[in-house]
Amino acid sequence: MQASAKPEFSVNIVTNLTTPASRETSAALPMRMTISKLNFSYGPKQILFDINMGIADKKVTALIGPSGCGKSTLLRTLNRMYETVSTSRLEGEILLDGQDILAQDVTALRRRVGMVFQRPNPFPKSIFDNVAYGPRINGYKGSLADTVEKSLRHAALWDEVKDHLHKSAYELSGGQQQRLCIARALAVEPEVLLMDEPCSALDPISTAKIEELMVELKNLTTIAIVTHNMQQAARVSDFTAFLLTGQIIEFSPTPHLFTTPSDPRTEAYITGRFG
Amino acid sequence: MSNGRLRWRKFVSNFMLAMTGVCAFVSVLVLFFILGYLLFNGGTSINWDFFTKLPKPVGEAGGGMANAIVGSGKILLLASLMGVPIGFLGGIYLAEFSGKGMASVVRYAADLLNGVPSIVIGIFAYSLVVLPFKHFSALAGAFALGMMMIPITLRSTEEFLKSVPRMLREAAMALGASKWKTIVTVIVPAAYRGIMTAILLALARVAGETAPLLFTAFGNRFESHGWSQPTATLPVMIYTYAVSPYDDWHRQAWAAGLVLLGLVLIINILARTILSRGIAVPRS
Numbered sequence: 001m002q003a004s005a006k007p008e009f010s011v012n013i014v015t016n017l018t019t020p021a022s023r024e025t026s027a028a029l030p031m032r033m034t035i036s037k038l039n040f041s042y043g044p045k046q047i048l049f050d051i052n053m054g055i056a057d058k059k060v061t062a063l064i065g066p067s068g069c070g071k072s073t074l075l076r077t078l079n080r081m082y083e084t085v086s087t088s089r090l091e092g093e094i095l096l097d098g099q100d101i102l103a104q105d106v107t108a109l110r111r112r113v114g115m116v117f118q119r120p121n122p123f124p125k126s127i128f129d130n131v132a133y134g135p136r137i138n139g140y141k142g143s144l145a146d147t148v149e150k151s152l153r154h155a156a157l158w159d160e161v162k163d164h165l166h167k168s169a170y171e172l173s174g175g176q177q178q179r180l181c182i183a184r185a186l187a188v189e190p191e192v193l194l195m196d197e198p199c200s201a202l203d204p205i206s207t208a209k210i211e212e213l214m215v216e217l218k219n220l221t222t223i224a225i226v227t228h229n230m231q232q233a234a235r236v237s238d239f240t241a242f243l244l245t246g247q248i249i250e251f252s253p254t255p256h257l258f259t260t261p262s263d264p265r266t267e268a269y270i271t272g273r274f275g
Numbered sequence: 276m277s278n279g280r281l282r283w284r285k286f287v288s289n290f291m292l293a294m295t296g297v298c299a300f301v302s303v304l305v306l307f308f309i310l311g312y313l314l315f316n317g318g319t320s321i322n323w324d325f326f327t328k329l330p331k332p333v334g335e336a337g338g339g340m341a342n343a344i345v346g347s348g349k350i351l352l353l354a355s356l357m358g359v360p361i362g363f364l365g366g367i368y369l370a371e372f373s374g375k376g377m378a379s380v381v382r383y384a385a386d387l388l389n390g391v392p393s394i395v396i397g398i399f400a401y402s403l404v405v406l407p408f409k410h411f412s413a414l415a416g417a418f419a420l421g422m423m424m425i426p427i428t429l430r431s432t433e434e435f436l437k438s439v440p441r442m443l444r445e446a447a448m449a450l451g452a453s454k455w456k457t458i459v460t461v462i463v464p465a466a467y468r469g470i471m472t473a474i475l476l477a478l479a480r481v482a483g484e485t486a487p488l489l490f491t492a493f494g495n496r497f498e499s500h501g502w503s504q505p506t507a508t509l510p511v512m513i514y515t516y517a518v519s520p521y522d523d524w525h526r527q528a529w530a531a532g533l534v535l536l537g538l539v540l541i542i543n544i545l546a547r548t549i550l551s552r553g554i555a556v557p558r559s
Contacts, residue, residue, distance in 0.1 A: 107452065110449055111450070121442040124464070134450040136460075184450070
């Protein structure tokens with residue numbers, strides 16, 4: 001009885017978020033991306049089951065859940081990074097601005113949906129060349145110097161690096177490297193920025209800086225973040241999806257999910273009873 | 276434990292320590308012995324003439340090996356032009372595009388090719404290039420050496436490309452780079468220094484090859500112009516001079532050996548310098 005009621009419930013939440021008449025989100029909330037009936041597997045192992053959710057425009061959407069729940073995999077479907085694994089199989093529909101992402105050219109899609117990874121992964125190039133990489137490969141014709149400066153400013157790194165843009169990116173600290181990676185992703189002006197546990201390799205001070213940044217970046221782009229840190233999700237996100245064994249258990253506005261979770265499993269997780 | 280047993284153990288330990296030390300010392304000693312012997316025997320014949328003059332006729336003292344130095348240079352250049360691109364691009368295919376089955380076949384074939392005795396490569400080049408043209412030539416010599424460079428370049432390119440961390444590939448692809456663009460703009464630049472080093476070491480390795488040149492480039496007492504004439508090279512010159520009955524020629528053979536070893540050392544040092552410069556990818 002309970003088992004059959006659950007998926008229906010999570011669909012209801014999605015409808016609440018997507019329809020203008022939503023009770024929680026007063027006005028119309030435009031969706032940048034919508035995921036419907038998504039099933040995903042690596043080889044014979046199914047990772048995601050019937051995922052339905054939306055990524056609201058100019059908001060931060062957090063995916064939380066215990067290790068192995070499929071939250072990173074879900075994030076990786078949004079820019080089709082899963083395709084690097086040849087045995088992966090995806091069913092369902094993911095829309096970006098109403099267009100099916102599976103029908104698009106994958107390189108064009110990834111220019112629109114940027115990504116920041118778990119561990120800082122700057123290229124073995126100078127700071128400048130790292131940020132300029134995206135615009136360069138995309139044949140950007142304008143002033144690279146301006147783009148680099150703008151992106152570094154958005155990533156709150158400009159003041160720290162402006163005097164040595166031509167030094168190796170590896171001379172930066174871990175936190176600076178991660179902000180450089182954010183600047184690199186911003187340089188192609190993505191509509192959506194995916195962040196896969198961006199602070200998991202960083203110290204608390206760098207983490208705080210990046211969290212601050214995420215809140216500011218909302219004005220610029222739409223953010224979807226995977227995190228294993230519930231406090232982080234509570235601090236930075238507007239919406240939170242709680243995943244367990246490949247299913248969305250609950251998807252609500254963040255204050256709602258953390259204060260009055262509808263599902264006992266969500267409550268158990270956020271109060272630290274497992275995970 | 277008895278005292279005697281402990282003393283025996285200590286003895287074995289010290290003995291083995293000493294043995295490993297002696298063996299390490301001997302291996303270094305061999306190099307310095309060769310170097311010293313070359314210097315002692317050939318040092319006196321190394322002068323400006325050696326690098327600038329042609330060999331003198333039999334019986335006349337003096338002369339040099341300018342033709343062999345130029346010839347070796349020409350053949351090594353052409354060999355690199357033939358072998359390096361094939362090995363390099365093949366290595367990219369192996370590391371980035373091929374499936375598991377295909378890759379293991381190519382890899383195994385490359386390892387076998389690497390193990391083919393150089394004299395066999397020489398006969399092959401002889402029958403494929405020398406016989407049809409009815410001419411010993413620099414081209415044939417370069418063909419033989421180029422073939423020897425392919426497997427070394429291929430395997431090391433593959434290894435260095437594979438050692439580039441996966442997260443760099445993902446970073447480039449997440450920015451909208453196609454597979455080919457990722458390889459050209461990120462993977463190869465990240466592995467570039469390793470690959471360059473390997474290519475230089477491959478060059479140093481074939482620079483001293485004699486057997487495949489004996490019946491391909493053959494040799495020449497004079498300057499050879501173009502690519503289709505018999506061409507003198509340092510290793511073959513050493514061979515010819517060393518088996519001759521003339522003392523002056525023996526000295527010149529030693530000098531040529533010294534020059535060849537110097538060349539290989541320079542290439543090695545160059546390779547190491549390249550390896551230690553620029554931005555390295557941290558190993559994780």
